[in-house]
Amino acid sequence: MVLDANDREVIEACQRGDYDAFRLLFETHKDRVYSIALRYSGDAAEAMDIAQETFLKLLSSIQDFRGDSSFEAWLYRIVVNRCLDHQRRSRKVMPFIGDLLDAAESALSKLLRAEVENDVQAIVGKLPPEQRIVVVLRYTEGLSYEEIAAILNCSKGTVASRLNRAHSVLERRLSHLRGV
Numbered sequence: 001m002v003l004d005a006n007d008r009e010v011i012e013a014c015q016r017g018d019y020d021a022f023r024l025l026f027e028t029h030k031d032r033v034y035s036i037a038l039r040y041s042g043d044a045a046e047a048m049d050i051a052q053e054t055f056l057k058l059l060s061s062i063q064d065f066r067g068d069s070s071f072e073a074w075l076y077r078i079v080v081n082r083c084l085d086h087q088r089r090s091r092k093v094m095p096f097i098g099d100l101l102d103a104a105e106s107a108l109s110k111l112l113r114a115e116v117e118n119d120v121q122a123i124v125g126k127l128p129p130e131q132r133i134v135v136v137l138r139y140t141e142g143l144s145y146e147e148i149a150a151i152l153n154c155s156k157g158t159v160a161s162r163l164n165r166a167h168s169v170l171e172r173r174l175s176h177l178r179g180v
Contacts, residue, residue, distance in 0.1 A: 011071060014062045022062070026055055029072075032141075033079050039140040040083040040133060042121060053082045069150055076143075076151040080133055087129055123173045131166040134159055 013021030030051065037050035057078050065074055124135060130152075137143045137151065138159075145156045152159065 007071065008067070011062070011065060011067075015065070022059060025058070029075055030055075033075070036076070036079045036136065036141060037083060039136045041086065042125065046086065050079070050082045050086050053086070054079050057082065073147065073150045076137070076147075077153065080137075080151055083133065084129055120170075120174065123170060127166055127169060131162050131169070134162045135166050138163060 010021045010024055014025060033054050034047055034051045037054070038044060038047035041047050041050060054075075058075065061078075065071065124132060127135065133152070134148055137148045138145075143151070145159045148159045149156045
């Protein structure tokens with residue numbers, strides 16, 4: 001999505017040091033940034049840390065935004081980098097949180113779902129970071145291959161390849177769940 005005239009004005013105001021404009025950017029994008037961080041990390045506290053680091057980085061580097069790509073793609077790239085940096089620092093396995101529970105399920109069904117979700121989270125959490133982030137961006141954020149490629153600064157073919165490898169691993173490791 002290309003910025004419209006009002007969005008460009010907000011970015012330019014941020015670049016001039018207007019904190020109200022930055023607050024508007026923050027309010028507009030905070031939920032999406034947190035969502036990506038939470039889906040990647042699987043932990044609310046870590047997601048808050050990642051989101052905070054993302055907005056600090058945004059504040060310190062807004063001058064670098066030239067508008068060559070969409071602002072959203074540029075911001076997603078910052079979020080992805082913060083996720084990967086956080087993962088490198090913590091060296092913890094980052095689980096993936098699925099959102100498959102139906103509110104009307106019985107207690108037994110909920111227990112079974114929780115067990116399946118934990119299996120999926122654990123397996124997705126063991127994917128290499130470059131595969132895990134494309135899974136998060138594709139399936140939780142609904143981004144296209146083109147958008148993911150722009151965010152990760154790679155080709156659509158690389159995105160497809162990483163997703164294909166992730167699918168293969170997930171299919172193999174989750175095959176025991178087919179009958180559930």
